[in-house]
Amino acid sequence: MIVLQSVTKRYADTAVVDDVSIELGHPGITSVIGANGAGKSTLLSMIGRLLPIDDGTITVDGLDVTTTRGALLARRLAVLRQDNHLTARLTVRDLVAFGRFPHGRGRLGPADRDAIDQAIAYLDLDSVGDRFLDQLSGGQRQRAFLAMTLAQDTHYLLLDEPLNSLDLRHCVQTMRLLRRAADELGKRIVLVLHDINFAAAHSDRIVAMRAGRIHAVGTPTEVITTAVLREVYGLDIAVEEFGGHPMAVYHL
Amino acid sequence: MRGIRATSAALAAGVALTATLAVSSVFVGVADVTPVSLLHGGPDSEAALLLAASRLPRTVALLLAGAASAIAGLIMQMLVRNRFVEPGTTGTTEAAALGLLVVTVGAPGLPLTGKMAVAIGFALLGTALFLLLLRRVPVRSVILVPLIGIMLGSVVGAVTTFFAYRLDLLQTLDTWLTGDFSGVLRGRYELLWVAFAATITAWVAADRLTVAGLGRDFTTNLGMHYGRALTFGVAVVATVASVVVVTVGAIPFLGLVVPNIVRLVLGDNARRAIPWVAVAGAAFVLACDLVGRTVRYPYEIPLGVVVGVVGAAVFLYLLLRSSERVH
Structure with missing residues (x-):
C-alpha cells in the first residue's frame, strides 16, 4: 500500500498539500478529483518522488520514498506526468x-x-x-x-491527468484500457482526473481534494454526490444514475 | 531486430569512407610524401620522417577532434533538450578559452595537462552557468535557448578579449578560438586522446544520457539520478571542448551540424547515434580540412574557417526547416 502520513507541501507561505494522511493503492483504480490548485498533481508527484516533501512521510509497501534507492522503488511504482x-x-x-x-x-x-x-x-x-x-x-x-x-x-501505476489533450475517443479507450490493466494484470492504478464522470464510470475508489486537504474518500456513489461536489467545486451539480454509475450533469 | 544488418552495413560503408578520407589526408601537402616516395626512401628518409612527425599526427588529430566534438554536441543537445546547442553556443568554448588565458597569465610554467585541467574547470563553470540561466528563463523557445548561450558566450568572450588585448595575447587567443590543424606535430596533439576517452565513457553510459534527455521526471521514474546523469554529461562536454581548444582550437558548428543530420535518420537513441556521430564528425572534419589544404594550394585556409562556412550554411538550413515545421 501507499501510505501518506501528515504530508505537507508548501510554496512560499501557502500549503498546496496540507497535512494529508491517507492510504492509496487499493486493488483497481483510484481517482483523485478536485478543482485546480486543490493539490492533486502535487500529491501524486510527491508519491512518485518527483517533488520533495516538506513535512510528513510517504511509504510504498513500507519503503520510504525519500530514502529508498531509486531503482528499487522504480520496480514497485511507475509514475507518468503529462509533460513528457x-x-x-x-x-x-x-x-x-x-x-x-x-x-x-x-x-x-x-x-x-x-x-x-x-x-x-x-x-x-x-x-x-x-x-x-x-x-x-x-x-x-x-x-x-x-x-x-x-x-x-510495477505493482502501482500513478498517472497525472492521462486524458489531457486526448479527444473523446482516445479518452474512452484509455480509461477502458486502464480498467483492463487493473482487472487482468492486477495493476493498482492511481489517477488524477479532471473529468468526474470518467472517474465515476471507471474507478473503484474516488478521493476528492479541496484546498490541499482530503475532502471525501469512498466509492463513486459515495463521493459523486451533489453535496460533495458543491463543497469541492463550489457548484450546484445534479447527479443522476446511469447503468449503476453516478453521472454528474454539469454541462447545464 | 529488422534493419540492424542494414545499419551495420551502412556504418561499415561510413567507416570505409572515413578511412579513405584519412588516407588522402595523409598524402596531401607541400612536401613530397607519397606511397612511392615512402617505398623508395625507406624508413630513414625525409618522407618517412614527415609522415611520422607531421602528416600522421595531423590526420589522427583530425579524426579524434572531429569525432569527439561531434559527440560533445550530441550530448549537449540531449541534455538541454534543444537541437541548436553545442559547446560553441552554450558559452562552454569561451569559458575554456578564458580559463586558458587565466592559466597562461597566472601560471605560465604549468605543463599542458595542468592548463587543460584549468580550462576544463572553467568550461564546467561556464556550462553550469548556462544551465542555471536556462532554468531562470521561463520561455522555452527552441531558438531562445541557443541565443542565451551565444549571449553568455559573447560576454565571457568579451572579458577574455579585453584581458588578452591588455596583455598582448590576442594572437594566442585567436589560435585557441580558430580551429587550425596546420601546426599539429607529434607531441602536440596527444591530449586529444583524453577527449576521445571521454566520449568512450559517454558511449558506455549512452542509455543514461538518452533517459536524461527525456527529462527529470522521466529519469526519476526509472529510478535514475537525474542530477548525476546531467553532471556526467556536462563533464564529458566540458572535457572535450577544453581539450579541443587547448590542442587545435575551437571548431565551430561541428557539434551542431553532424548530430542533427544523424538524428534525422536515426533518432535520439544515443547508443545507436554515437558511433554514427563519431564517424560522420571525423569524416566531415577530414573533408573540410582537405578542402582547406587544396583550395589555394600550396597555402592553407584554417579548418575553423572552412567548417564555419559549410556549418553555418547547414545550420541555417536546419533552422529554416524547423521553423517551417513549427508554423
Missing part, C-alpha cells in the same frame, strides 16, 4: 525498452524482451513499434508511454 518530451525522436520499441531499465540497468535479457513485446502487444502498438514518437498521433503516443510503464512491471 513529445518531440523526442525515439522509436516506440526503444521507449518501451527503457521501462526495463530499473530491472537490468540497460542490459536486456530474454525476459526483458518478452516483457517489452507483451507490453507493445497489450497496447496494440505492434504496427508502429519501429516508428518515432514524433510521427505518432497523440493517442498512440499516450499508449506508447503507458506501454513503457507496463514493461516497467
Whole structure:
C-alpha cells in the first residue's frame, strides 16, 4: 500500500498539500478529483518522488520514498506526468525498452524482451513499434508511454491527468484500457482526473481534494454526490444514475 | 531486430569512407610524401620522417577532434533538450578559452595537462552557468535557448578579449578560438586522446544520457539520478571542448551540424547515434580540412574557417526547416 502520513507541501507561505494522511493503492483504480490548485498533481508527484516533501512521510509497501534507492522503488511504482518530451525522436520499441531499465540497468535479457513485446502487444502498438514518437498521433503516443510503464512491471501505476489533450475517443479507450490493466494484470492504478464522470464510470475508489486537504474518500456513489461536489467545486451539480454509475450533469 | 544488418552495413560503408578520407589526408601537402616516395626512401628518409612527425599526427588529430566534438554536441543537445546547442553556443568554448588565458597569465610554467585541467574547470563553470540561466528563463523557445548561450558566450568572450588585448595575447587567443590543424606535430596533439576517452565513457553510459534527455521526471521514474546523469554529461562536454581548444582550437558548428543530420535518420537513441556521430564528425572534419589544404594550394585556409562556412550554411538550413515545421 501507499501510505501518506501528515504530508505537507508548501510554496512560499501557502500549503498546496496540507497535512494529508491517507492510504492509496487499493486493488483497481483510484481517482483523485478536485478543482485546480486543490493539490492533486502535487500529491501524486510527491508519491512518485518527483517533488520533495516538506513535512510528513510517504511509504510504498513500507519503503520510504525519500530514502529508498531509486531503482528499487522504480520496480514497485511507475509514475507518468503529462509533460513528457513529445518531440523526442525515439522509436516506440526503444521507449518501451527503457521501462526495463530499473530491472537490468540497460542490459536486456530474454525476459526483458518478452516483457517489452507483451507490453507493445497489450497496447496494440505492434504496427508502429519501429516508428518515432514524433510521427505518432497523440493517442498512440499516450499508449506508447503507458506501454513503457507496463514493461516497467510495477505493482502501482500513478498517472497525472492521462486524458489531457486526448479527444473523446482516445479518452474512452484509455480509461477502458486502464480498467483492463487493473482487472487482468492486477495493476493498482492511481489517477488524477479532471473529468468526474470518467472517474465515476471507471474507478473503484474516488478521493476528492479541496484546498490541499482530503475532502471525501469512498466509492463513486459515495463521493459523486451533489453535496460533495458543491463543497469541492463550489457548484450546484445534479447527479443522476446511469447503468449503476453516478453521472454528474454539469454541462447545464 | 529488422534493419540492424542494414545499419551495420551502412556504418561499415561510413567507416570505409572515413578511412579513405584519412588516407588522402595523409598524402596531401607541400612536401613530397607519397606511397612511392615512402617505398623508395625507406624508413630513414625525409618522407618517412614527415609522415611520422607531421602528416600522421595531423590526420589522427583530425579524426579524434572531429569525432569527439561531434559527440560533445550530441550530448549537449540531449541534455538541454534543444537541437541548436553545442559547446560553441552554450558559452562552454569561451569559458575554456578564458580559463586558458587565466592559466597562461597566472601560471605560465604549468605543463599542458595542468592548463587543460584549468580550462576544463572553467568550461564546467561556464556550462553550469548556462544551465542555471536556462532554468531562470521561463520561455522555452527552441531558438531562445541557443541565443542565451551565444549571449553568455559573447560576454565571457568579451572579458577574455579585453584581458588578452591588455596583455598582448590576442594572437594566442585567436589560435585557441580558430580551429587550425596546420601546426599539429607529434607531441602536440596527444591530449586529444583524453577527449576521445571521454566520449568512450559517454558511449558506455549512452542509455543514461538518452533517459536524461527525456527529462527529470522521466529519469526519476526509472529510478535514475537525474542530477548525476546531467553532471556526467556536462563533464564529458566540458572535457572535450577544453581539450579541443587547448590542442587545435575551437571548431565551430561541428557539434551542431553532424548530430542533427544523424538524428534525422536515426533518432535520439544515443547508443545507436554515437558511433554514427563519431564517424560522420571525423569524416566531415577530414573533408573540410582537405578542402582547406587544396583550395589555394600550396597555402592553407584554417579548418575553423572552412567548417564555419559549410556549418553555418547547414545550420541555417536546419533552422529554416524547423521553423517551417513549427508554423
